[in-house]
Amino acid sequence: MERKETETDRAGVFTLSAWRELLAYARPYRGAVVLGGALSLLGGLTGLVEPLVTKELVDALERGETVAGLLLLLTAAVLGSTVVNLLGAFLLGRTAESVVRDARVGLIHRILRLRVPQFARFPPGDLMSRVGTDTTLLNQAVSHALIDSVKGALMMIAILVVMVVMEPVLVLVTLGVLGVCGVLVGLLAPFYTRYNVTVQESLGDINNTLERALGAFRTIKATGVERRVEAEAVAASERAWKYGVRLAGMDGAMGALALMGIHLSFLAVLGIGGARVASGDTAIGTLIAFLLYLFYLIEPATELIDSVARFSAGVAAVRRVREVQRLDVEADGTPTPADPAPAAGADRCASLRFEDVVFRYPDTESPVHHGVSFDVPPGGVTAFVGGSGAGKSTIFALIERFYEPDGGRILLDGVDLGQWPLHRLRSGIGYVEQDAPVLAGTLRENLLLGVEHATDDDLAGVLASTRLDGLVARLPDGLDTRVGHRGSTLSGGERQRVAVARALLRKPRLLLLDEVTSQLDAVNELALREAIEQAARRTTVLVVAHRLSTVTRADRIVVMDAGRVRAVGTHRDLVESDDLYRELAATQLLTAQ
């Protein structure tokens, strides 16, 4: 599968700006981060008292003194550091979870409000993996990379300071050995980053492949391409496995290097320190305490190395999350509770006017509309007919403001569409898309989508007019029957009628119906046509239809041809005046009505 070049590919991952982006996520929680970090540090520092007390204890034993007080102090230090560590870890863990929640909430908010052209840039599977997997990696980056690296570095500094105070010569020995291991880890780090990015991209590829296939499950089966889809997903899984294994190897190597460094330092300190004890330059208690501190370095050193790993995974995730957050969203597409009630006159039929509208879809060569003009007075049925690709559905997409025209004007009730608050505009429109989508859930949920306030009488009336009442009576749980993924347990015609019923329940001022009778039998088509004509008494209805039989009774018919309005009139007018329409009528209706 072809993969788009992402910002992550172009920018590399170990950049300063990546750190800044991570910090930006943690900024709202800086209080908690500082307190949690301070507690963790304090816990670590409290633990550092233990070797010092141990040294005192050994010295006291050597001098034959009583050690009960020191033992009590030691116990208090252990308990104190445990409690403080626990509090710190909880606070930091909670912060990391909060950062993930914020990122998810932000992404969900943004994705649902994306402008339609922006949404088309990302496959849904990719967007979902950004909300799910990438935000989880963010947790790792914040809790491990950001916090643990700072904490680990501070702890190491604190421990080294204590060690310098105790025995500077042995610190030099320790740093020499640890330095060599640190350089080796540094050499491995870029590989770790690269492997991590590949694993994440491969996971995204699996998601995309499956999402594409599961979205058209029956087509995949009917065309027999299960093996090909499987091969694509398996190839991506293999790639994730291959690089995952390399990462596991790197993880092991980096951890082993850190441990080896500590152990080699231990041996070097034991050798050189032992000689210094023998020569009387160092007390035995000091050497024991020093060696204990050396082992205390294991935790912060491992934390630091772990942060490198988590950070490299997290930065790519941050960038993928940010890519979505930078996309354009609609300013006011959804109503808020504070929005005022609909304006006076909102129950009137809408009037519509297209004035010389020019429109080209983003990233396409030529316009779809080359100066489309027509007038629709309030009420009645206006039908759009014309060849496939003439630009009929695009008219509806422009009315809903999924796209903005490149030229000309569209006026609703005499007001330019751009002047309408988006949610106010859409709340007055009932729109049924060409493939009449039905969502997973119950029939009732589908019908009441966006019209939760509809009364039982409204519902019963609409069910009767769309002839869905018979279906509801047959279903085991009536309106509460689940309709499957994308309404898969309904027939095509039933799905169309559910979509129309949902639009009618909105009691719209403008009803846009795109090919809503294509899958209906003659009886249901006639019934739906009557329901639409009834609705046209209180609503302005626009329909796109391929079958002329469905629109011959329309109040006006707009004939479109290659992005232009060719003629407008009633069926009778057009049969007389327009060649293309007459031809369509002759082939479809056989006899002009």
Ligand SMILES: Nc1ncnc2c1ncn2[C@@H]1O[C@H](COP(=O)(O)OP(=O)(O)OP(=O)(O)O)[C@@H](O)[C@H]1O
């Ligand atoms: N999102 C899109 N991006 C790019 N081009 C598009 C997009 N949607 C439609 N088009 C193109 O715009 C042209 C007009 O499409 P439109 O859906 O408006 O035609 P139509 O008259 O409704 O056709 P049909 O009767 O087949 O549904 C077509 O050539 C189509 O390929």
